[in-house]
Amino acid sequence: MSAKTTIFLTGATGYLGSSVLARLLNHPDRKNLNITILVRDEAKAKIFESKFGVKTVVGSHEDLDKVESAAEAAHVVFNISNADDTAFVGAILKGLKNRNTKIGDVPILIHTTGSAIVMDDARGAYAAGPDTIFDDLDVSKAKAIPPTAFHHNVDLLILDADTAGYMRGYLVDPSTVFGAPTNEIAAAGLANTHSIQIPVLIQAALARKRAGMVGAGKAIWPAIHVDDTADIFITLFDTIRTNPDAAGHGWNGYYNGENGEYTWAELAKAIGQALVELGVASDPEPTAFTQEELLKYFPSLEFAYVWGTNCRIKASRARALGWKPKYTIEDMMKSIKPEVETFLRK
Template sequence: MSSAAKTPIFLTGATGYIGGSVLQRLLQHPNADNFDITVIVRNAEKAKILESKFGVKVVVGTHQDLDKLETLAENAHVVFHCADADDLPAAQAILSGLRKRHAKLGDLPILIHTSGTGELTDDARGMYATDTIYSDLNVEQIKSIPPTAFHRNVDLTIMEADEQGYVRAHIILPSTIYGISEGPLFEAGVSNPHSIQIPLLIKGSLDRKRAGIVGLGKALWPDVHINDVADLYIVLFDSAVSNPEKTGHGWEGFYFGENGEHSWYQISRAIGEAMVELGLTDDPEPTPFSTDELIKYFGSEAAGNYSGSNSRCRADRGRSIGWKPRYTTDDMLKSIKPEVIAFKKKLEEKA
């Protein structure tokens, strides 16, 4: 690529929580004029808004349109894959496109893929905290994560691609992301402003009129604000583009997103306190979800028990390239009441 050419960027998940936040950062980037950004979205109305209001190129399609994903990746020097961390066919289509690009142009494309610290979970069911803490600078520890772990089959496929040398692959693994996203893309109704983990607990708690918890809530997870996560993508992107030799990729390219950790009890208790303040319950103390409730609120017992698992890590690698997260676990706990208010309002609008 000549220095005069714009950097072609392809991003998935533009209408989502993470993808929307990353796209917003790219549009506000100091070098935004040098970016040629393309996204794929299902919704034709949102596509129109992205094109007319934000100047983004849009292909209307889904992640099941593997031929489109492959072509869009082939046409990009940088791919931000911010959508489903468990969609192996989609990841394979993106890698296939990047392989074609490398073969055709000799370009070494950059992939920034989204996974999650769900990879580190156990089956604690809220009954204990683990002593095992992962560091993303500890490559042998990262390699030791079993292939059966959440998200791992996709991550291993991406590692293989990096080893084959046709892509520089980086994987960001956010933890419990929190905060209601704000900014032009969210105000325009293009992107989803809410996370998944804490809102699932809130919605279940509102329905049962008492804060719910898995087991005793003793297990520990890291947390990270949506603004800090979006910053991590941009810090990594800037580093990968301007200083590739000093930016870890492949097995040295795992970047955890965390800035503190919490117990599940702390989250459920904060939900309970918010519900008491809003007159939705008379007792802030959470009570355990029954098996039937786990199925009702999370889709299955196993999915519910995920909210009682341990996942402990330290984001050492991101910090080593200049990432400076600002929000703490205290901020996470303070963010819960506004989320409870938001979901209470949504329930009232449906009623």
């Protein structure tokens, strides 16, 4: 395409955001992408500008005026930094509305939510049945998600804005993201290289010298590699630019991220096996965290129970656009030992 596409991306130094940015930097149409990123650190901002040729806005999520202004200047906003900050997303939406009012453009927001919008409170006690699977082509299931669901208060702000018509909203909701980013931003030391769910369990296991799980570990979650997740964003972005009607938006704009499922017990067992192989533990079998341990190794008891939830989704929309994930649950299990080794070195 000959026309420049103006982009504002948040989360450029994050685990997933850096992976998406790297793909934009290597995009076949890079010369026509005018990219601006939000960066807290001024020194990092200078490196991004000089080394990677992107514009920067130096600021944080609290700098709402800067965020609003940067969003207003962009036709496409990638929010890949925080799924739960209502004020931050509100500033983005205000900027997009200003853009629509002033120049008539209908801008795009590709927002990162999470599959936790459909998790339950099993606390590891049971595996949810197939009837609970949220296929992203099933709009009725999306509309049945309660407003109190994790992340969903922000999702609803975006869905309301889409319904109002001044922007088009797309919601990418990855599941358990795994793998080490290998992009040039991470290689330059500018990005976080760890996800959340698996590293928390690894660090707890190292501290207690035995793998742990919430309850019996029977609950089920999906997983997706960080590179496959980043590819969803680019597949969606390319479709929006070339064939927007195929992408859907709003309630038809949920893009789940998964390529297979695991139980928490299976994941804990893989961590336990790595501990044994590395001489940290003598028994690979995980044991249930005590309540005292849940409070010790997790930010709160409520947050700890997330590691015992069921969350079942199907990523049909992205696959329909041609997205083809490369990494499987087997790859996730193989990634555990190297990650344990990384935390051991630290």
